[in-house]
Amino acid sequence: KNQVEQSPQSLIILEGKNCTLQCNYTVSPFSNLRWYKQDTGRGPVSLTIMTFSENTKSNGRYTATLDADTKQSSLHITASQLSDSASYICVVSERGGGNKLTFGTGTQLKVEL
Amino acid sequence: DAMVIQNPRYQVTQFGKPVTLSCSQTLNHNVMYWYQQKSSQAPKLLFHYYDKDFNNEADTPDNFQSRRPNTSFCFLDIRSPGLGDAAMYLCATRNSGSSYEQYFGPGTRLTVT
Numbered sequence: 081k082n083q084v085e086q087s088p089q090s091l092i093i094l095e096g097k098n099c100t101l102q103c104n105y106t107v108s109p110f111s112n113l114r115w116y117k118q119d120t121g122r123g124p125v126s127l128t129i130m131t132f133s134e135n136t137k138s139n140g141r142y143t144a145t146l147d148a149d150t151k152q153s154s155l156h157i158t159a160s161q162l163s164d165s166a167s168y169i170c171v172v173s174e175r176g177g178g179n180k181l182t183f184g185t186g187t188q189l190k191v192e193l
Numbered sequence: 194d195a196m197v198i199q200n201p202r203y204q205v206t207q208f209g210k211p212v213t214l215s216c217s218q219t220l221n222h223n224v225m226y227w228y229q230q231k232s233s234q235a236p237k238l239l240f241h242y243y244d245k246d247f248n249n250e251a252d253t254p255d256n257f258q259s260r261r262p263n264t265s266f267c268f269l270d271i272r273s274p275g276l277g278d279a280a281m282y283l284c285a286t287r288n289s290g291s292s293y294e295q296y297f298g299p300g301t302r303l304t305v306t
Binding site: 111112114116121122123124125126129131169173180181183184185186 | 197199233234235236238281283285293294295296297298299300302
């Protein structure tokens with residue numbers, strides 16, 4: 081069964097600090113992995129998307145890594161801001177099959193003063 | 194310049210009273226998805242349209258139906274809402290010819306009283 085597991089489940093950090101969120105997956109055959117940011121009561125917004133051949137991708141203060149061999153990904157947030165408080169969801173897509181997505185349950189990040 | 198629009202943002206309906214949620218898009222994407230997301234859970238795919246072709250997930254209850262009258266619009270009909278159907282409903286779109294990326298709307302928060 082395809083699964084995406086994220087850790088930690090929740091995280092509190094001080095403004096200005098860095099943090100790293102983890103994602104492990106068992107989705108096969110693998111097509112791509114995305115990280116989304118979802119603010120409370122809003123729809124998910126894409127941060128990065130990586131295919132098999134990509135092992136790192138940045139979007140401003142967000143840097144995602146992918147190790148397709150170990151089926152792990154991380155999202156690193158640099159110099160956190162209060163507006164980074166949100167749920168961060170790792171989503172993995174199967175190759176073929178209509179682009180079916182398997183969602184992780186997210187890491188709830190809170191950035192405090 | 195919103196790209197995926199959902200109306201209303203908040204909907205309250207009574208137990209058993211039919212309700213329709215709306216999604217429209219300005220992206221001219223050929224694939225449209227409906228997801229259900231309950232509190233602190235990952236989004237769950239209900240069904241999607243690939244062009245005019247309707248694709249239902251195996252575990253989507255019969256209580257949920259969808260219509261896509263044209264490329265831009267897609268509706269989610271809940272025929273007899275139960276208390277367990279209270280959730281955030283997310284619409285997403287994708288251009289199958291050019292991208293893996295799914296673009297999400299802001300969601301409709303459904304409350305069943």
